[in-house]
Amino acid sequence: MSYLEKINTPKDLKRLNVFELSKLATEIRLFLIEKISHTGGHLASNLGVVELTLALHYVFNCPIDKFIWDVGHQSYVHKILTGRKNKFDSLRQYHGMSGFPKTHESIYDCFDVGHSSTSISAALGFCISRDLNNEKYSVISIIGDGSMTGGLAYEALNNAGKKNTNIIVILNDNQMSISENVGALSKHLSDLRSQPLYLNTKEDINNMLEKIPLVGDNLKKLIGKTKGSIKYFIYPNIIFEQLGFKYIGPIDGHNIEKLIQVLSSSKKMSGPILIHVKTIKGKGYEKAENAPTKFHGTEAFDIDTGLALQTKIWDSYSDVFGKTILKLATENKKIIAITAAMPNGVGLSQFKEKYPKRVIDVGIAEEHAVTFAAGIAKNNFIPVVAIYSSFLQRAYDQILHDVCIQNLHVIFAIDRSGIVGSDGETHQGLFDISFLSHIPNMTIMAPKNKFEMISMIEFAVDYSGPIAIRYPRGSASRILRQFNEKIILGKSEIINSGEKFVLVSFGSMADEMLEVFTKFKNENINPGFINARFAKPIDKETIVELNKYDYVFTAEENVKSGGFSQNLSASAKELNLPIKNLFAFALPDEFVEQGTRPELLLKYKMDPENIYCRIKKIMSGDNKND
Template sequence: MESNFFNSPQTLPNIANAKEDSINAKSNDFTQFNRVDSTQCNETTHTKSYESTQNITQKLLNSENIAPLLQNATSKELQEIAQIIRDRILQVVSKNGGHLSSTLGAVELIIGMHAVFPCEQNPFIFDVSHQAYAHKLLTGRFKDFESLRQFQGLSGFIAPSESAADYFIAGHSSTSLSLGVGVAKAKILSGKNSQKSGQNEKPIIMIGDGAMSAGLVYEALNEIGERKLPMVIVLNDNEMSIAKPIGAISKILSKSVTSPLYQTFKQKIKKIVDKMPDGTAFIAKRFEESFKLISPGLLFEEFGLDYIGPIDGNNLDEVIKTLKSVKNLHTPVIIHAQTIKGKGYKIAEGKYEKWHGVAPFDIESGKALSSVTLISPTATFSNTLLKMASLDSKIVGVTAAMPSGTGLDKLMDTFPERFFDVAIAEQHAVTSMAAMAREGFKPYIAIYSTFLQRAFDQIVHDVCIMNLPCVFCIDRAGLVGEDGETHQGLLDISYLKALPNIALLAPRSNKMLESMLESSVATKGPLAIRYPRGKFLYDYFLHTYENANIDSLEYQILQYLQNLDSKISNNFNEMFKPEMIIDSKFWENFTHNNIDSKILIVGYGNGVGRGIFTILELQKNHNIKANLLDLKSIKPLDSNALKPYFSSYDFIFVLSDSYKINGVGEALLSLANELDSKKVSKIITFEIKDAFIKHGKTELIEQSLGLDSKTLAKNIANFSCN
């Protein structure tokens, strides 16, 4: 439900876990840990006093929409608000996890934007939007912020479904300027931006320096400059994207930091301009033009935009003064604001990747609250690829601005000459690696499932048509939890399965992932290996029941699985053959009776682990014994191996972390219909429904979709008994 942001200061309805009593009790007791004053770069602590700002701050704490009030607020009031917001962000993110350092650094910029531009008439467009927490807090969501990234709570990104103040959904990088182009054109055509009428509505855009590495930005800049489209672009330059920025663009933006000559010149020009009569400041502009080669403004001014900066993006007075100076322009302008990522929390300041996205942590020490006991699929990929690269000098790795997130950081550290971070440029990553494959190298392209969507045409045109041996290592496949609908990794099977030449594998466990990777050096064509975020459910089962009672079903399954795992080989052809995980032989050994199960669960990837937990539920609560098959490969399907299953089982239930449309179940149904068999099993698929899946803990999302083991067992029992 959308809150009526522009008409009444309401909190969001139906937000789960919004503990208002707790929030009210804590609202005026923001404990300061390792904090830095919001207006100073030096470390300090101070006792806050809100008496002078009681009215506006109380409205903020009461979750009223205070954005319109900021235009008449004093500098002192705005400084107090900045500190309250920064405290609130730190308080909630430390408990819920989320994006911390970028949003702490952007607080003053967002307050300044609201203090100068009414967002009702001037849509605020946040690139990626993980830095926009302050915007949420200012626009009536202070109490509901407690539910950040929680199931049925506030999104960690801009979400129009939450508030009319959230103009356009964001999550993927570098879309903001193209959105701004559309808004600016619409404002002009509707007469809302016209020098003749005096109307001057326009988009206000915030984009990070990391996002400036993507090609989409320059496609938009090309049109912005050509058409002189009215907009204000705030470039939030914290010298860090998710990882350390690379490439020519980052070097251009950093010139203002590293050039003492430019800084000295700029300071002297400012002193001169301050003393000049009105109308003569253009002379200073002429002087600056002669210094363009050392100024980042060169890039943007060549595109046809006015450039201002760099300014101190954490100095509220300077931010507001600069924004006011461009408010009446009818042309595009970019304000280059330098901010400190992690501003106000000294433990996070100056860190590259560690504090970008965080799990719950202790504020005072900065240490994570949860201990990780299982090896993640990402770590397995990282360790395995490094081992492979040590043995084969033809192996190279590429990532799009996420070396640590994808696990390629170890390859980067050990073999930097064979590691390529191409910045936020998935299309370029794929095409450039296609050429390396053409030259005889073995590229491993590590990209999150959600971001691989950006390179679809390159996969088709440059890899699959050429039938090149590029290995796509698809991390975060399936449900990813708290990052929500823009980041769920549910589409890769559906669109990759449609492409000729490519093969699709999904391991059930870390051990199987290691084997698939090691055997993949033998591929003669495109290959995709998808694996989940966090953990394999198969490995989680082994970990959970490693100390189970020796007579229990859990222990017997564990022993059976460990025996199977000991036989995993690195034979590439074996990776495409389905493997029986739990069969009638297992049930006969467990029950000491002849068992002929008529139910087969087919798991793909993490669906295998989910199938194991479901089999436990079926036996314990429904007295039903089901078998389990690990499909391993969805493309190609081994029709000879699968044909006997279609005729020997009454029911086949499919489990996979993918969309039902063009998913695993549809592939099996299609194959079954093609086979010449007198009896064909009834195939029922439990995959993701045709909808975008919102954020929350993965376990809660699965329950809401009916994909938890208890619900699956109940539904399977109902189907098989009717």
């Protein structure tokens, strides 16, 4: 029987010795590689934290002690050790196990997560309320060096450093975000990483000082007299020490014995502690160690070659964005692209290679990215901020306060808008129309296909003022390519002038609406079909056109509340041209779980067959929602 087979709860782990724990680490790595090669998932990050997670569960008593994972994509080993190893075949699938900590999934998960840089704030919240309750347990935030580029982490450090509370922050430093990590802190961590000294306890420091002839003894006495942190005298410039944390490290994150020793002593220490752990992303699988970005989040792959099992046929919308903006930037030197730690994900790699100074990776700092863009726009450049829809949620105030009030020409390339699939609730891009529509001066577009995407990017560059293009994950649609009318602000595109009822699609739902349209056409029914193009503004002509029909059916990949359909209805009322029978196919007021796009469209009855049937019912006088 393997060690892994014997582990069902963290208690089982505590019976093993260090040698057995290292054997278990090897088994866990093989397990992760095997499982993720079938399901896809965050392989490299998890391979890097095997020993760290084992040591954490060995030393602390989860779930009494709280582990708060930052982002949470590196929690697979924690899941294996907390009774979920048999669920790995369903990882990230519809109704399967989540790829992130979920409180509803296990008592060992104490905080839901998916977006970065939240763990220190949440941990501090646990600590302060624990102290008020006079309870005694440890609270540990585990945060990567990439996630330490997010401003929220510093707000939390700033708050925690002056609180007399016991909090442990483990900084998992693998020098990588998804791509190579960026910024001044990353440089600071590199300097710390290269310190040959491993200094943990007061004894370690005393031992080290004793080795320095003459000076060492005096220094030891001086240090002994001070109340402050001993480490401060040796490395006065460690940022964490300056912020009121005891800094411990750097520690080899693959040395289980050392990790256990350090965690055990830090458990007994009081006040805010930061343990700096050095790890290798992808550790133990050569393909991932050599290509940690590719294996950060991977599709299913062949273990021997490391190659993805499914090859891409069409360009994704991100590819189309990347190629188009590069072409335009070659002609127009004023274009600058900004990414928040996702140059590859948003399709900016080639642009970055060709014009490194004009593609700026700000780190996982969406708020900063937007205000930074506002400054660039004020100086008469054209910033293009490419961010995933769900991460842009972070920058709401910056969009409103720094860009839209000044009506600045900032282009928002909103990738992964709509249903994103296996990352689930935290990553769905289903709110951007709603949160952007309310902001004065903002314009929102969505393309029906690849060709319209190109035209919209060109339109956005020539525009003046804040403008957003939202587009989904995955292959760029190629439907209806013969329809490529010039883009005009607020104007929709008529695909078919019909009778009685009209189908209105916004962006990605054009594919589904085309199928619905075809079904009716096959029955010799001739509905209208309109590609909306703009969710804001919506022009009068569009509304006049829609009012020719008795029934209007809209479809969008956004929540209904504040979405395209509600904007349409509000604009029509404002123009005194209310639309009589307006029915919206949109996501309901709930958080949408993980699953493929087709699975989720089916769940919410937004697939072509369900849309078609519901329209038929409504047309026959049955308005009930079933």
